[in-house]
Amino acid sequence: MSMAGYDGRRLGNEREHGSGGIWAAFRGESLRPTLVLGGGLLLNWVAIQVFGVLGTTVITQVHHVSFENSLLILILSNVVGYIGYLSHGFIGDKIGRRNTLALGWMCGGFAFAGMLYGPHDFPVVVGLYSLGLFFLNGPYAAALFFIGESYPTAIRGTGSAIVHAMGPIGAILAGIGITAALNSGSDWLHGALLFGAVPCFLSGLLIFATRHVDPAEDTWTHPAHEPSLAEPRPALARAN
Template identity: 40%
Template structure:
């Protein structure tokens, strides 16, 4: 990925590793498209699960059990992506994640029984890991880019990529409504493989991040028995590399605090995601008495709020710091959700407060994801970001169990959403504010010296 410039012909050979403007923008664009289609597949399954359930005659309990088992399988798959990306590289890892999305969609179209569906949809965890792999890759290329505009506004640039979530939600809802009457749920899944396959082919044009290129060369030197040269190369570029399990590395003393606190952030924030996003239409219909058809409109407007939140918080985080922007944003969201639950009565007031809540809860993820990439060194960055991403799955499972238990016990949706959703988002905000402040990655490559060719 780098443009290499030779210095005078005397050892060590001096080279600079830079990412061109064209390569930076290509990587950013493909990351956005890949995340859109990963979200598209994720939301599409949740939307079509009732259709699958109807065709096979599954009970509601069976469908819920399948969804829970898929969440567990998804978590296992996501946990495996990080070490893989730190081993084979960001470029190959990005091809694996988008390829997994295509595979999951295509195989879902062939569903024949619950066990098969659980296994196939667990593969879709590769798509869920997409945002973590994107954060890893973009953190590194933005630190080495020749594109001064993106370098100075890297938080906002990543926010544009992260805004693929609401775009994916809109596309999923729109295409399901359009295609389901024409081709059925199996056809909808089959057609979803086409854009994902196209992205796999396009991603072959991406080049590896320069940081991982250095790590890879150092590993090669170590395998040749030249550890002195490997250490010299790493020291020259200010990188580190430890042999051993990457999962152990993210709990090393220098990373432990943020790994633990960010795990708390993800676990409890998914109490809010489950309550206000995954079960958003149920909350609106059962909790606020809005008709289902109107609830879809309210939900879409709320997602527009989330989209604007991504862009806004990307800029705020770049200017004032990502940790504080994310933590304060989550806490502010609690006030708007509380207003929606306790005081809003008419459709307009519910819609406005819901959209503002989504603005302040979804938007901070633009800061959170990039902050996660800044919290780890190159040798374990992929593992750290995907590990944290995976923690959202047990959070979702726990939230679903608590919501079910409260509703069965006679609590209404208002009380349940306050206890689970609002409390969870508030705790995630507090945990975020307790994280160690991390500087953005230094400008990488300019003027560094490397021993031997680095390509």
């Protein structure tokens, strides 16, 4: 590599990283993933708060399952959710992480709605609740990489942090919303549907508004060049 080429790459990388910062995630091509992915995670964490954190309460109140059986359902369904995490990482490499994320969360919304309105039958409740967690938790295996690759290299850490920070906000809104619904006379069935199944489906639908990254291609920005020991140093190359 010539000295001029080496200096040009170095100056280009310094300029790229120097233009980063929090506000860089809200302008240009970065604005779209910030708004869409941030909104998607906010909605999805609403569903996580209802079916993940308050899952046993939802099951006991809607299907009148004993607390001991609800704990068994929670354990079995989380095992299935772990399998979903491994599965969606593999699927994301095949059909694209955006499609995996969107379709998974949409299917999760349908599964939870079916669980809420399904019969009070133990195997049915276990199956649909487990399927819901499979599609609710599993796509995060694809989300971890997809969120990063949606930003230029200079702000991947910043952009990802902003998007992930929307999740806890969604959990807070879920707690406020379902508490208000119950205090106004609603029951857990309609509360879990409104603040659980519906947000889960909408979070997946919203992800389709992001840019698709073909898994067969590299990400849309090239990493900063790091000279290796095998490359001749500019001074030595010029001397020779």
